[in-house]
Amino acid sequence: MGGALGALFIKAGHPVMFSSRHPENLKDLAARLGPLAQVGTVEQAVAFGDVVVMVVPYTAIEEIGKAHGRAIATKPLVLDICNPIARRDGDALVKWVNEQGGAGLASAKLLPGAHIVRAFNGISYRRVGDIAHRPGGLVGVPIAGDDPKAIALAEGIIRGIGFEPVPVGGLAMGKHLLPGTPLAEEHTPADIRQIAGGLR
Numbered sequence: 419m420g421g422a423l424g425a426l427f428i429k430a431g432h433p434v435m436f437s438s439r440h441p442e443n444l445k446d447l448a449a450r451l452g453p454l455a456q457v458g459t460v461e462q463a464v465a466f467g468d469v470v471v472m473v474v475p476y477t478a479i480e481e482i483g484k485a486h487g488r489a490i491a492t493k494p495l496v497l498d499i500c501n502p503i504a505r506r507d508g509d510a511l512v513k514w515v516n517e518q519g520g521a522g523l524a525s526a527k528l529l530p531g532a533h534i535v536r537a538f539n540g541i542s543y544r545r546v547g548d549i550a551h552r553p554g555g556l557v558g559v560p561i562a563g564d565d566p567k568a569i570a571l572a573e574g575i576i577r578g579i580g581f582e583p584v585p586v587g588g589l590a591m592g593k594h595l596l597p598g599t600p601l602a603e604e605h606t607p608a609d610i611r612q613i614a615g616g617l618r
C-alpha cells in the first residue's frame with residue numbers, strides 16, 4: 419500500500435522517501451518511480467518531509483513510536499493508513515486497540531503528540547492507483563483526525579492525488595475506518611457523509 423500511495427504522491431509532484439526496516443529492498447521501487455523517489459532509513463524518512471505516511475503492520479507502530487516518536491510529533495501531519503488485523507497482528511493487539519477506543523485513538527497512544535489523520539484505510543492497494551482522478555466524480559476518502567491544521571493539510575494532499583477527502587469526525591471515529599466496515603471500499607463523497615452520519 420505504501421508503494422501504491424507513494425506512486426500517487428510522486429505523480430502529484432511530491433518528493434517521497436520510501437523506508438522500511440530493509441530500505442535496500444525498496445531501491446527498485448524508487449528507481450521505477452523516477453527522480454522524485456528516494457530510499458532511506460526510517461530515521462531519514464521521518465526527518466525527510468513535513469508529512470509522515472505510516473503504512474506498516476499495526477504492530478510496527480509501537481516500535482516506530484518508541485524509536486522515532488519525538489521526531490514524528492514535530493511533523494504537522496501523520497497520515498495513518500494502518501489497520502489492526504487479527505490474522506496478521508494477533509488477537510491480543512486487536513483487543514488492546516478496541517480497549518483504547520479503536521484504531522484512531524490507539525494510534526494516538528502509540529505516537530504521543532503526533533498530528534494524526536487516518537485515511538485510505540479501507541481502499542485496497544490494488545485499486546487506489548486505478549481509481550484516482552476518477553472521471554465523472556472523484557472517489558471519496560473518509561478521514562478522521564483531531565487536529566484541524568493536520569486535517570486541512572491532509573485534505574489538500576488527498577485532493578492533489580485525485581480523491582475527495584471527507585472528514586467524518588475526530589480520531590474516535592477512526593474505529594470506523596477499517597476494511598470490511600460500511601465506509602470501506604469505494605464510495606462517493608455524498609454516500610460517505612450519509613453512512614458516517616449514522617455511525618457513533
Ligand SMILES: NC(=O)c1ccc[n+]([C@@H]2O[C@H](COP(=O)([O-])OP(=O)(O)OC[C@H]3O[C@@H](n4cnc5c(N)ncnc54)[C@H](OP(=O)(O)O)[C@@H]3O)[C@@H](O)[C@H]2O)c1
Nearest residue numbers: 419438439440473474475476478499500501539541542543
Ligand atoms: N494492502 C492494502 O490494500 C491496504 C489498504 C489499506 C490499509 N492497509 C494497511 O496498511 C498497512 C500496510 O499494509 P500492506 O498491505 O502494505 O503491508 P506490507 O505489504 O506487508 O507492507 C508493510 C511494510 O511495512 C514495513 N515494516 C514492517 N515493520 C516495520 C517496522 N517496524 N519499521 C519500519 N517498516 C516496517 C515492511 O518492510 P520491512 O519488513 O522490510 O520492514 C513493508 O514495507 C497495514 O496496516 C494495512 O492494514 C493496507
